[in-house]
Amino acid sequence: MSLTQLIGIFLAAILTENYVLCKFFGICPFLGVSKKLDTALGMSAAVTFVMVLATAVTWPIYTYILVPKELDYLQTLVFILVIAGLVQLVEIVLKRFIPSLYHALGIYLPLITTNCAVLGVTMLVLDKGAENPSFGYIASLVNALGAGIGFLVAMVMFAGVREKLESCDIPESLKGLPITLVSASLVACSFLGFNGIVDRLLN
Amino acid sequence: MSRFNIKDILTPTAALVIICGICTALLAGTNELTKEPIASAEEMSLNRSMQSVAADSGVKFEKTDIDDPAAECYKVLDKDGNIVSYAVSVKTKGYGGTIKVMTGIDIDGNIIGVNVYDNSDETPGLGAKTSDKSFEDQFTGKSALTEFAVSKDSVKYPGDQTVDAVTGATISSRGVVGAVNHALGIYKNICGGES
Amino acid sequence: MAEKTPLTKEFTKGIIKENPVLCLVLGTCPTLAVTTGVSSALGMGIAATAVLVCSNSVISALRKVIPAKVRIPAYITIIASFVTIVQMMIKAYAPALNDSLGVYLPLIVVNCIILGRAEMFASKNSIAASALDGLGMGIGFTAALFLMGSIREILGAGSWFGMNIPLLGQNPILIFILPPGGFFVFGMLMAIANRLNTNAERKARETACAACPMSESCNGPDDEKECVK
Numbered sequence: 001m002s003l004t005q006l007i008g009i010f011l012a013a014i015l016t017e018n019y020v021l022c023k024f025f026g027i028c029p030f031l032g033v034s035k036k037l038d039t040a041l042g043m044s045a046a047v048t049f050v051m052v053l054a055t056a057v058t059w060p061i062y063t064y065i066l067v068p069k070e071l072d073y074l075q076t077l078v079f080i081l082v083i084a085g086l087v088q089l090v091e092i093v094l095k096r097f098i099p100s101l102y103h104a105l106g107i108y109l110p111l112i113t114t115n116c117a118v119l120g121v122t123m124l125v126l127d128k129g130a131e132n133p134s135f136g137y138i139a140s141l142v143n144a145l146g147a148g149i150g151f152l153v154a155m156v157m158f159a160g161v162r163e164k165l166e167s168c169d170i171p172e173s174l175k176g177l178p179i180t181l182v183s184a185s186l187v188a189c190s191f192l193g194f195n196g197i198v199d200r201l202l203n
Numbered sequence: 204m205s206r207f208n209i210k211d212i213l214t215p216t217a218a219l220v221i222i223c224g225i226c227t228a229l230l231a232g233t234n235e236l237t238k239e240p241i242a243s244a245e246e247m248s249l250n251r252s253m254q255s256v257a258a259d260s261g262v263k264f265e266k267t268d269i270d271d272p273a274a275e276c277y278k279v280l281d282k283d284g285n286i287v288s289y290a291v292s293v294k295t296k297g298y299g300g301t302i303k304v305m306t307g308i309d310i311d312g313n314i315i316g317v318n319v320y321d322n323s324d325e326t327p328g329l330g331a332k333t334s335d336k337s338f339e340d341q342f343t344g345k346s347a348l349t350e351f352a353v354s355k356d357s358v359k360y361p362g363d364q365t366v367d368a369v370t371g372a373t374i375s376s377r378g379v380v381g382a383v384n385h386a387l388g389i390y391k392n393i394c395g396g397e398s
Numbered sequence: 399m400a401e402k403t404p405l406t407k408e409f410t411k412g413i414i415k416e417n418p419v420l421c422l423v424l425g426t427c428p429t430l431a432v433t434t435g436v437s438s439a440l441g442m443g444i445a446a447t448a449v450l451v452c453s454n455s456v457i458s459a460l461r462k463v464i465p466a467k468v469r470i471p472a473y474i475t476i477i478a479s480f481v482t483i484v485q486m487m488i489k490a491y492a493p494a495l496n497d498s499l500g501v502y503l504p505l506i507v508v509n510c511i512i513l514g515r516a517e518m519f520a521s522k523n524s525i526a527a528s529a530l531d532g533l534g535m536g537i538g539f540t541a542a543l544f545l546m547g548s549i550r551e552i553l554g555a556g557s558w559f560g561m562n563i564p565l566l567g568q569n570p571i572l573i574f575i576l577p578p579g580g581f582f583v584f585g586m587l588m589a590i591a592n593r594l595n596t597n598a599e600r601k602a603r604e605t606a607c608a609a610c611p612m613s614e615s616c617n618g619p620d621d622e623k624e625c626v627k
Binding site: 021022023024025026027028031073074075076077080081084113114115116119120123124127173174175176177178179180182184185188189191192 | 423427430431478479482485486501505507508510513579585586588590
């Protein structure tokens, strides 16, 4: 895997394969905590951190334990338990050793276990690896990092859009989630424009 | 502050271990039961695809070893064991993920047919339309000795070997055409060398 | 929910009054992701319903055995097992559906509807009531997906269950099956649902919390930091 390919994977994960706006992963936190910029940042940082950590742990488990022993049907079960355990562990470690970071991220951590973006990324990188053998451990980690940053980009952008929404005159039945979803649709439209951009940039 | 109560730790742990054990056993059982049907379902989809692009007299498929991780080559044999055509399956990158394309080539070097048998990662209505008959049939009957090119906006370039891209799905269309060209290369190198 | 309600009510409430998608806003990821076509939407709905009924029954049966401290991991284990079983069945007997649902099939595990019902309902009610609650919620989920899938496939692909629709079939409005269309149709459907029960809107927000797995550590819908929605 050359550096260019890794950069390609990273950029593709942010722009063309954006987990929130193109693949619909992690919609609940996307709609829930994107109201304010600082909460959006905190949540995305926590998600990115757990995504990379979870991929770092589940990839070797799957490749070196489950597949050789033909236990790959346990993938879903093992992965969700590993993620749940990791989240708990991170919470305890942060609380004990880096309290300041814990106060910044801590409240979002319990929500991450049920964030499908985390489970999604650990499974999707393995799918990619199965189809393309050169897509190894490093590429998977880069992809996970890109997915997290993509989540962050979507959240931060959307937080900006929502702040504008606050001061708008909205029809009664569209107030709240409906108008949020319609604006999400427009933001997703803008991401359609990235189609093919990464392939062209690097080739 | 009370010390750790052994019972408080052991009971939940034991309960969790037992639940995990039972669940794993259940899954292992289901896996045993569904292993056969899953394997045969996967084989069926490959076979059906090969059948659709094989010469009419072909009844048997025989895999040829080629040194190419992205492709598989099959010889199509008639009932007497003579090679009547080749079927080459190629995995390629589409827009959303992998596209699998089966290309059937007869021994005279003509394309019998192209079958896009897995494009489930492509956008429905756009890239997924590459498995429509109208797209696949553009290859049928053309020569397998020259490579294909994609023409956009229905502007035909000179020559016969151009394929109209699916509207709005240039990347997927290019992927399929690339896979067909890859298959033609394999036909020329390996399968072609034997006949 | 402690007072005795007739079992039929447990069944019907999930379909309209507490529809998990349109009223409680749960399980949004699959609602948006697999509704590009009616058949995959229906497949996802049925798969999730099967998991929901099974996990609700088993969790309800074990509700007195599972220690409170480890109940969430225990629920997740049980749900993940049923999801895997359903996944293997689909792979074996409906491989086309497996292809079209892809990674969203195992992701049923983290569908908040399922863990939410386990925590809020199955852990407190009898097996029969929990199974019916699961079935009702599942049917409500399936109905919402079916509606979304129909709208998006008819407008965006000009077909329904793959059958071409005259006129629209030639020039479909592609954007409806692309991601933006998903958000848009979902937003519009919710607006209609809001319109239909404007006065119940406040209540809907409260019940949304009741089904939320995080409600224990949360101070209600106005607590921005904790609320998942």
